[in-house]
Amino acid sequence: MPATDPTPAARPVSVLGLGMMGSALAAALLKAGHPTTVWNRTAAKTGPLVAQGATPADTPAAGVAASPLVIACLTTNDNVRELFAPLTAELRGRTLVNLTNGTPSQARELAAWAAEHGIAYVDGGIMAVPQMIAGPGAYILYSGDEAAYAAHRDTLAALADTRWVGTDAGRAALWDLALLTGMYGMGIGVAQAYALIGSAGVPAKDFAPLLTDWVIAMTQGIVPGTAEAIDSGQHLTDVSNLEMNLAVLPNFTETFAEHGVADAVFGSLRPLLERAVAEGHGADGLSRMVDMLKTP
Numbered sequence: 001m002p003a004t005d006p007t008p009a010a011r012p013v014s015v016l017g018l019g020m021m022g023s024a025l026a027a028a029l030l031k032a033g034h035p036t037t038v039w040n041r042t043a044a045k046t047g048p049l050v051a052q053g054a055t056p057a058d059t060p061a062a063g064v065a066a067s068p069l070v071i072a073c074l075t076t077n078d079n080v081r082e083l084f085a086p087l088t089a090e091l092r093g094r095t096l097v098n099l100t101n102g103t104p105s106q107a108r109e110l111a112a113w114a115a116e117h118g119i120a121y122v123d124g125g126i127m128a129v130p131q132m133i134a135g136p137g138a139y140i141l142y143s144g145d146e147a148a149y150a151a152h153r154d155t156l157a158a159l160a161d162t163r164w165v166g167t168d169a170g171r172a173a174l175w176d177l178a179l180l181t182g183m184y185g186m187g188i189g190v191a192q193a194y195a196l197i198g199s200a201g202v203p204a205k206d207f208a209p210l211l212t213d214w215v216i217a218m219t220q221g222i223v224p225g226t227a228e229a230i231d232s233g234q235h236l237t238d239v240s241n242l243e244m245n246l247a248v249l250p251n252f253t254e255t256f257a258e259h260g261v262a263d264a265v266f267g268s269l270r271p272l273l274e275r276a277v278a279e280g281h282g283a284d285g286l287s288r289m290v291d292m293l294k295t296p
């Protein structure tokens with residue numbers, strides 16, 4: 001940083017895209033003392049941030065021109081491409097941190113486009129909901145241009161803990177999608193559990209404490225246990241083997257049918273379990289499912 005560089009908390013930032021997440025990001029930057037310029041397609045969304053001290057930009061170009069660090073948080077990377085494609089001249093020499101959810105390939109394409117135009121590109125994956133921003137437990141994965149990331153890391157730390165995952169721009173998106181996959185898997189299981197218990201008239205709030213404790217206990221065992229089994233190649237278990245799991249599976253599907261509940265979970269698990277057992281892995285634990293997912 002040059003000698004004239006403002007102190008970390010005074011470094012200007014622009015945020016383009018003020019949906020639920022972009023607004024939370026801009027508010028966190030303002031709270032940390034950063035001069036923050038904001039732009040949103042629907043201009044009315046700048047109002048609450050301007051009331052907190054943000055400067056509204058009339059156009060995306062003005063938003064980009066206001067700061068060396070530009071943060072984008074739009075719905076999709078198609079939106080990002082559409083918004084920034086006409087702004088390469090304004091972006092040249094600046095850092096674009098893209099916190100829009102996307103695929104690793106999209107991130108790499110955007111990084112290549114940015115490099116072509118002299119733009120430092122960092123891709124990010126936000127592991128938080130808007131209410132968690134700048135609070136405990138929130139973190140953001142970053143990958144791409146490491147020098148740009150290092151130059152702006154202190155500013156980005158105002159949003160959430162920072163986790164650098166590598167110079168391949170696609171890595172943050174990959175890690176993000178893998179983590180979200182775990183979340184969606186849990187989410188559909190939780191929805192299935194509430195649907196089943198609700199079919200017997202049990203209020204969800206009465207069941208919630210039991211389900212919470214159960215999911216936490218299982219997560220604490222399954223997540224590190226599966227990692228250990230994958231890394232060691234040792235899937236044999238004395239906890240809960242695949243043969244037993246396959247044998248009891250009809251208990252779930254029959255009960256769902258009797259209770260008028262659709263099956264959103266076991267339809268995909270059953271063929272994996274059947275194949276694993278057929279291939280001689282019946283004594284293995286659920287960690288063997290990872291191998292089943294790798295092969296057709």
Ligand code: FVH
Pocket residue numbers: 017018019020021022023040041042045073074075076079082083099100101102126127128129130
């Ligand atoms: N909300 C969350 O919990 C998750 C947490 C993890 C990260 N995701 C990702 O963040 C991106 C934005 O999510 P969001 O929750 O802020 O989404 P919305 O509130 O729907 O806001 C979307 C903003 O994008 C703007 N926008 C959409 N299309 C365009 C376009 N073609 N040109 C310019 N801007 C566009 C939209 O503008 P407007 O509708 O207000 O005019 C909003 O500012 C997303 O990738 C999540 O997966 C959030």
